[in-house]
Amino acid sequence: MKKAKNYEYSHAGVKQSILRQAKGLKIPQGWAEQIAEKVAKATDEWIADKELVTEDDLRRFVVSQLKELNADIAFAYHNHDKII
Amino acid sequence: MSDLLCFATIALAGFTQACLQLSFGGLILLYHSSMGRHRRRKTRGLATSYILGVMILSFLAVSGAAFWISQAASGGLSLEIMLICVGVFLASAVVMWALYFRWGDHTELWLPRSISRFISRKAKHCNDRVEAFSLGLLGAFAETPMSLALFFLVGNCLVTVSANLQVLALFSYLVIASAPLLILKGAIKSGSTAVAAQKWRIKHKLFARFVSSASFLVLSAFVLAFWVY
Numbered sequence: 530m531k532k533a534k535n536y537e538y539s540h541a542g543v544k545q546s547i548l549r550q551a552k553g554l555k556i557p558q559g560w561a562e563q564i565a566e567k568v569a570k571a572t573d574e575w576i577a578d579k580e581l582v583t584e585d586d587l588r589r590f591v592v593s594q595l596k597e598l599n600a601d602i603a604f605a606y607h608n609h610d611k612i613i
Numbered sequence: 614m615s616d617l618l619c620f621a622t623i624a625l626a627g628f629t630q631a632c633l634q635l636s637f638g639g640l641i642l643l644y645h646s647s648m649g650r651h652r653r654r655k656t657r658g659l660a661t662s663y664i665l666g667v668m669i670l671s672f673l674a675v676s677g678a679a680f681w682i683s684q685a686a687s688g689g690l691s692l693e694i695m696l697i698c699v700g701v702f703l704a705s706a707v708v709m710w711a712l713y714f715r716w717g718d719h720t721e722l723w724l725p726r727s728i729s730r731f732i733s734r735k736a737k738h739c740n741d742r743v744e745a746f747s748l749g750l751l752g753a754f755a756e757t758p759m760s761l762a763l764f765f766l767v768g769n770c771l772v773t774v775s776a777n778l779q780v781l782a783l784f785s786y787l788v789i790a791s792a793p794l795l796i797l798k799g800a801i802k803s804g805s806t807a808v809a810a811q812k813w814r815i816k817h818k819l820f821a822r823f824v825s826s827a828s829f830l831v832l833s834a835f836v837l838a839f840w841v842y
Contacts, residue, residue: 549649554806605808609645611719612811613638613729 627789632825639752642736645807662742666749678768701762702833710826
């Protein structure tokens with residue numbers, strides 16, 4: 530059986546991944562920064578009481594937060610690895 | 614065979630190849646990831662190199678097929694090989710309808726996941742024009758199971774058409790087959806985004822399945838009617 534890799538959660542990592550998607554959508558940087566910071570903070574709180582989360586869980590949570598703030602970034606975040 | 618018939622076949626084959634989704638999906642991925650990391654000018658350069666890669670592979674494949682036909686098949690494909698091509702087109706029509714797109718609210722394709730992940734990873738980390746060019750070659754190469762018979766058909770047309778029209782015929786095929794890539798490039802240059810294109814693809818997935826499958830069916834009927842009988 531393939532062994533899963535463990536990664537340390539990073540606030541900056543979540544923020545960067547959202548900013549990358551936002552930049553691809555030509556969303557103004559200031560607005561994108563605000564959205565990314567809000568979602569990263571919410572993710573910090575959500576993850577604080579958990580010892581281990583899967584990448585899929587983390588992605589689902591980030592997408593659910595993004596949906597409330599910007600549907601386009603949520604779509605890009607959710608679908609960027611399902612194009613081909 | 615008349616030149617007009619050759620050009621009609623080339624147009625139909627080009628349209629059929631244009632319906633294949635792998636190169637198009639690769640370009641969307643490249644655009645989206647590059648726009649998030651690079652300046653617009655660099656992204657445009659990468660996209661141009663990617664499209665060139667796709668076109669060069671098609672050019673080489675069609676020219677190679679034409680050369681082989683002119684040398685080995687004494688100036689034109691035999692009736693048996695044309696019938697095999699028709700069979701492949703019919704099988705491709707079924708595959709395009711039933712298997713080409715994976716089920717679900719996305720546009721994942723029939724490719725083995727390891728190849729798909731490899732292309733996605735390369736597209737996401739593409740930083741220079743040479744990488745983008747080779748990615749275009751790779752994307753077009755990964756599509757050859759569906760396009761090989763098309764290359765032979767177009768190669769046969771190139772051998773059959775008048776000598777002074779061969780370059781025009783080849784160029785027409787390359788432009789028609791790459792039209793979706795060129796249209797996407799134009800759309801993004803005029804303000805659209807890769808995400809908008811991807812949304813369109815998901816929304817019209819059934820339509821894309823129908824058109825790509827129907828184009829193979831029409832092509833096989835066309836070849837049967839005008840090249841076999």
